[in-house]
Amino acid sequence: MFNRKLVLEEETAVFVLVNFADVILTAYTFQYGGWETNLIAAWIIRHAGVMGLAFYKFALVTFAILVCQFIYMMHPKTARAVLIAGSFGYGLLVLYETIQLFMHVFGAP
Numbered sequence: 001m002f003n004r005k006l007v008l009e010e011e012t013a014v015f016v017l018v019n020f021a022d023v024i025l026t027a028y029t030f031q032y033g034g035w036e037t038n039l040i041a042a043w044i045i046r047h048a049g050v051m052g053l054a055f056y057k058f059a060l061v062t063f064a065i066l067v068c069q070f071i072y073m074m075h076p077k078t079a080r081a082v083l084i085a086g087s088f089g090y091g092l093l094v095l096y097e098t099i100q101l102f103m104h105v106f107g108a109p
Contacts, residue, residue, distance in 0.1 A: 007072055011083035012065055018090040019061045023054050025097040032104050 006012075026036065027050045036042040036053075044052045064086065072079035 008068060008080060008083060011080055011087065012068075014087045015065065015083050015090070016061060018087050018094055019057060021094045022090055022097070023050075023057050025094060025101060026050075026053065029097065029101060032101065034100075034104075 026034075026041075029035075030045075030050065036045055041053055041056065044056045048055070065083075068079040068083050071082070
């Protein structure tokens with residue numbers, strides 16, 4: 001019945017997932033004495049805690065997705081590239097956070 005796909009469906013899903021993973025790993029990092037290097041996010045955490053960071057991140061991700069949806073109408077390849085690049089960048093960040101967390105928890109090899 002509804003077999004039409006949404007615009008940028010896969011790209012948006014991956015972008016949301018890697019950003020969610022970033023928030024979760026950041027929260028775990030704080031449990032082990034880590035800190036936030038993004039100055040705006042650090043300020044939000046100081047004043048609103050990790051839940052505030054989650055809301056901030058949700059707002060940023062929503063804004064980026066809406067901008068890409070708007071851009072898609074005129075430049076579909078650009079909108080897709082922005083989401084893919086953002087997902088790749090956050091994917092690298094998540095990988096880095098994961099490695100740092102494992103090294104801290106289980107000791108450096």
